[in-house]
Amino acid sequence: MKRLKGxxxxxxLSILLGCWDSxxxxxxxxxxxxxxxxxxxxxxxxxxxIAPTIHPEAVEPKADISSVGYSLRSAQDNIQSKAARIIKxxxxxxxxxxxxxxxxxxxxxxxxxxxxxxxxxxxxxIVTEGxxxxxxxxxxxxxxxxxxxxxxxxxxxxxxxxxxxTNLRSFNNDLKSEGIEPVMPYLxxxxxxxxxxxxxxxxxxxxxxxxxxxxxDSANLMILRNEIHDGFFSFIYEDNTGSEGIVSLRKIKGxxxxxLELIDSQLNIFHEIKITTHxxxxxLDGAIYDEEIIKKVEAAANDxxxxxxxxxxxxxxxxxxxxxxxxxxxxxxxxxxIFLAEDWNKTFxxxxxxIIPDFKIEKVGTKI
Amino acid sequence: xxxRYRDGEITSGQLYIMIVSIMIGTGVxxxxxxxxxxxxxxxxxxxxINGIIISLTxxxxxxxxxxxxxxxxxxxxxxxxxxxxxxxxxxxxxVYAVLSTGLIIRFLSDMVGTWFLPRTPTIIVTFIIIASxxxxxxxxxxLVGRFNEIIVLSIxxxxxxxFPSLSKASVLNLMPVGGSGVVNILKGVLPSYYSFAGFEIVxxxxxxxxxxxxxxxxxxxxSILFVTLFYTITVASQIALFGYIEIKDILYVSxxxxxxxxxxxxxxxxxxxxxFWTFSVFGTISIQYIAASIGLQSIFxxxxxxxxxxLFAPLIFIIALLPRNTVEVAAYxxxxxxxTIFFGIIIPVLLYIMYHxxxxxxxxxxx
Numbered sequence: 001m002k003r004l005k006g007x008x009x010x011x012x013l014s015i016l017l018g019c020w021d022s023x024x025x026x027x028x029x030x031x032x033x034x035x036x037x038x039x040x041x042x043x044x045x046x047x048x049x050i051a052p053t054i055h056p057e058a059v060e061p062k063a064d065i066s067s068v069g070y071s072l073r074s075a076q077d078n079i080q081s082k083a084a085r086i087i088k089x090x091x092x093x094x095x096x097x098x099x100x101x102x103x104x105x106x107x108x109x110x111x112x113x114x115x116x117x118x119x120x121x122x123x124x125x126i127v128t129e130g131x132x133x134x135x136x137x138x139x140x141x142x143x144x145x146x147x148x149x150x151x152x153x154x155x156x157x158x159x160x161x162x163x164x165x166t167n168l169r170s171f172n173n174d175l176k177s178e179g180i181e182p183v184m185p186y187l188x189x190x191x192x193x194x195x196x197x198x199x200x201x202x203x204x205x206x207x208x209x210x211x212x213x214x215x216x217d218s219a220n221l222m223i224l225r226n227e228i229h230d231g232f233f234s235f236i237y238e239d240n241t242g243s244e245g246i247v248s249l250r251k252i253k254g255x256x257x258x259x260l261e262l263i264d265s266q267l268n269i270f271h272e273i274k275i276t277t278h279x280x281x282x283x284l285d286g287a288i289y290d291e292e293i294i295k296k297v298e299a300a301a302n303d304x305x306x307x308x309x310x311x312x313x314x315x316x317x318x319x320x321x322x323x324x325x326x327x328x329x330x331x332x333x334x335x336x337x338i339f340l341a342e343d344w345n346k347t348f349x350x351x352x353x354x355i356i357p358d359f360k361i362e363k364v365g366t367k368i
Numbered sequence: 369x370x371x372r373y374r375d376g377e378i379t380s381g382q383l384y385i386m387i388v389s390i391m392i393g394t395g396v397x398x399x400x401x402x403x404x405x406x407x408x409x410x411x412x413x414x415x416x417i418n419g420i421i422i423s424l425t426x427x428x429x430x431x432x433x434x435x436x437x438x439x440x441x442x443x444x445x446x447x448x449x450x451x452x453x454x455x456x457x458x459x460x461x462x463v464y465a466v467l468s469t470g471l472i473i474r475f476l477s478d479m480v481g482t483w484f485l486p487r488t489p490t491i492i493v494t495f496i497i498i499a500s501x502x503x504x505x506x507x508x509x510x511l512v513g514r515f516n517e518i519i520v521l522s523i524x525x526x527x528x529x530x531f532p533s534l535s536k537a538s539v540l541n542l543m544p545v546g547g548s549g550v551v552n553i554l555k556g557v558l559p560s561y562y563s564f565a566g567f568e569i570v571x572x573x574x575x576x577x578x579x580x581x582x583x584x585x586x587x588x589x590x591s592i593l594f595v596t597l598f599y600t601i602t603v604a605s606q607i608a609l610f611g612y613i614e615i616k617d618i619l620y621v622s623x624x625x626x627x628x629x630x631x632x633x634x635x636x637x638x639x640x641x642x643x644f645w646t647f648s649v650f651g652t653i654s655i656q657y658i659a660a661s662i663g664l665q666s667i668f669x670x671x672x673x674x675x676x677x678x679l680f681a682p683l684i685f686i687i688a689l690l691p692r693n694t695v696e697v698a699a700y701x702x703x704x705x706x707x708t709i710f711f712g713i714i715i716p717v718l719l720y721i722m723y724h725x726x727x728x729x730x731x732x733x734x735x
Contacts, residue, residue, distance in 0.1 A: 012499065090636075117483050120636070121627035169628045170536070176614035177541075333543040 029063065029085045033094040033147035035132030036072070036101050036109060044068050045101065047075035048133045049087065052145060062145055064136055072112045089118045094147040095125045095168070096132040099209065107175060107207035114168055121169035124154055127202040127209060128187040135187070140194055153198045154185055160231035161222045161251060162199050162215070178341040179328020181205055183221065186212050205322045205345065213312070220312045223273060223305070224325045228254030232280060235304040237297060245284030247297055249277035252362065258327065260334050267338065269327055272356045273305065278363040289368040294361050301359040309355045323348040377578040380587070382513035386655050387567055387591040389516045392523055392598065393652030394475045395563025397620045397645070399599060400606040402563070407556030408548035408612040409541060412604040414556030419596025421557070422564050422712065423589045429716035430585045432723045433574040440575040442666045448722040455667055457715060462663030464707055466680055469656045470687025471701050473497050476649045478694050479620065483642050494688045501650070502681050505657045506674045509576060512658045519651035522644040527598065529641055530605050533628050537608035562705030563599065566652065567592060568712040569659050
């Protein structure tokens with residue numbers, strides 16, 4: 001009986017050994033980033049995967065493999081046949097979409113990546129000008145892996161209130177929610193080799209990219225989407241004497257407050273934006289350390305933000321007919337009778353939006 | 369006829385813990401999806417309504433049991449509803465408990481197969497779960513009670529993990545409050561009831577509490593209200609994050625809820641959650657399993673529950689392997705969920721009414 005018990009115990013233990021099918025890290029391509037491009041064949045896509053080589057004797061720090069397929073997974077299947085190691089997505093942090101792919105709709109790729117539990121909902125997404133494959137071949141001077149470099153750029157852009165930080169989950173959330181359309185960072189090439197600029201935002205209607213908001217518009221979109229972090233707000237200021245100079249206010253914190261009102265059957269949206277700032281630059285002669293002057297600078301900042309935001313809203317309403325700010329979510333809640341999800345973008349284009357900025361200068365820096 | 373304390377007894381504290389432990393299990397993963405399908409942004413209101421209903425029926429069940437301190441479930445049910453009906457109820461309950469254990473085990477192995485061991489055959493995962501459960505349950509209720517005292521701590525991690533993702537949530541997704549309409553909110557009560565299933569064990573376990581005292585009723589209801597509060601916060605925060613439209617597409621909402629932030633130190637916090645969740649489901653399985661064993665032990669008057677524990681093992685193994693896929697597991701669970709209405713609502717109410725009818729009669733006789 002004792003022997004039998006011993007045998008059963010031994011057999012059970014052998015099942016419970018967790019390491020029997022373990023895979024060594026040298027046998028895995030831990031995919032760091034995925035790139036998707038269009039191909040000449042309309043129904044096929046080109047997928048590029050990048051993984052660190054890890055092997056100490058490897059010539060390159062990374063391995064990039066591309067293949068064509070009908071979908072993300074069918075292309076991966078073809079890639080696997082070219083790769084000497086098992087492809088794993090557990091550490092994939094970046095999805096790069098070419099502009100062409102973004103403009104043809106991306107929901108199927110997002111769905112595939114979210115469905116697989118191996119992937120991560122926090123995987124960041126960007127759109128690049130040109131081909132994703134070409135971008136992924138670059139080796140940036142300061143980081144061994146391009147994806148790390150891009151992720152740092154996105155992170156900095158987000159922290160300075162310039163671009164959104166879109167990941168699979170947040171994109172899908174905007175895509176599925178009624179009354180808001182998705183956005184994501186847009187990468188451009190700079191003038192120098194390896195200079196990558198991420199200070200623009202690609203705007204989407206449903207899952208399809210419809211336009212690009214450059215630098216200033218991109219930053220203002222962030223403010224309107226209530227994503228106010230660090231970063232500077234610079235403008236030309238004219239003082240009492242008529243002389244002009246540049247004032248830069250560093251954003252410390254900010255928040256939006258949106259209220260709605262029906263005035264003569266016309267929907268009016270009142271968007272208050274409160275931003276607390278510190279003076280970081282004041283190139284005019286004379287001091288700013290004066291209550292009156294501070295109030296004037298605040299008023300000038302308010303005026304500038306109001307004008308810029310109104311211009312951006314006009315662009316979204318008339319040129320793109322697309323509510324990427326998410327006013328529809330408020331209308332859905334407060335005026336459900338006039339909110340029709342499928343027609344919201346059209347309704348949005350006729351809504352009267354009042355931007356009410358409220359800059360507050362809290363500190364003036366170390367100089368008077 | 370039947371010795372109450374033959375196979376171990378539990379303390380009142382362990383009873384409260386087991387009420388919490390059996391209710392927080394598989395249901396927590398997809399609860400908000402199931403309710404939001406009907407009650408939309410007001411799913412959390414359905415949970416509260418359901419919690420109140422269950423608190424009432426639990427109070428009724430314990431009230432009746434408290435009035436029969438020297439009897440076990442089958443004895444006082446026989447007294448109130450006649451012997452054949454009592455045996456029939458207990459037998460049906462045991463069958464239900466066995467089926468339920470099998471399905472929960474399958475749910476757990478599907479989840480383990482999806483997230484941790486995609487290449488390990490379901491049969492192996494299921495076998496290991498059953499073997500571990502049998503090991504926990506074979507020594508009777510006392511040990512299951514102690515096991516759950518430890519396991520219940522994993523729920524603390526669920527509560528803590530609600531907070532990080534809240535930074536990405538929006539109150540707008542929960543508004544307008546009541547906007548989905550009274551009918552839809554009430555429709556959402558039923559799916560939320562399924563997630564609370566299991567509380568009916570108080571019928572069976574109360575007679576086995578060694579330190580019975582008048583406060584058990586109050587604290588048992590508190591246990592249910594604690595679970596209600598936990599589920600309400602869980603559902604509200606998940607809907608606030610995803611919105612009721614996106615949530616309809618997500619199978620394991622509680623796990624994906626954690627997959628929205630990059631967290632320091634623990635890179636994939638959802639895996640961390642899944643580990644604790646696995647333990648918590650073991651709590652549910654062990655209680656459901658011992659409930660089935662105690663049920664049949666009461667009917668057949670055997671010396672130990674372990675006889676039935678071993679007897680059920682192959683049966684549960686087969687039941688767990690019967691569904692072809694995750695979709696069928698959900699379909700069978702829905703059917704089983706409907707059956708719990710009988711044990712969780714109808715039986716306690718019936719016993720309560722019968723107690724008062726009979727009690728009134730007895731008082732008249734005495735007079």
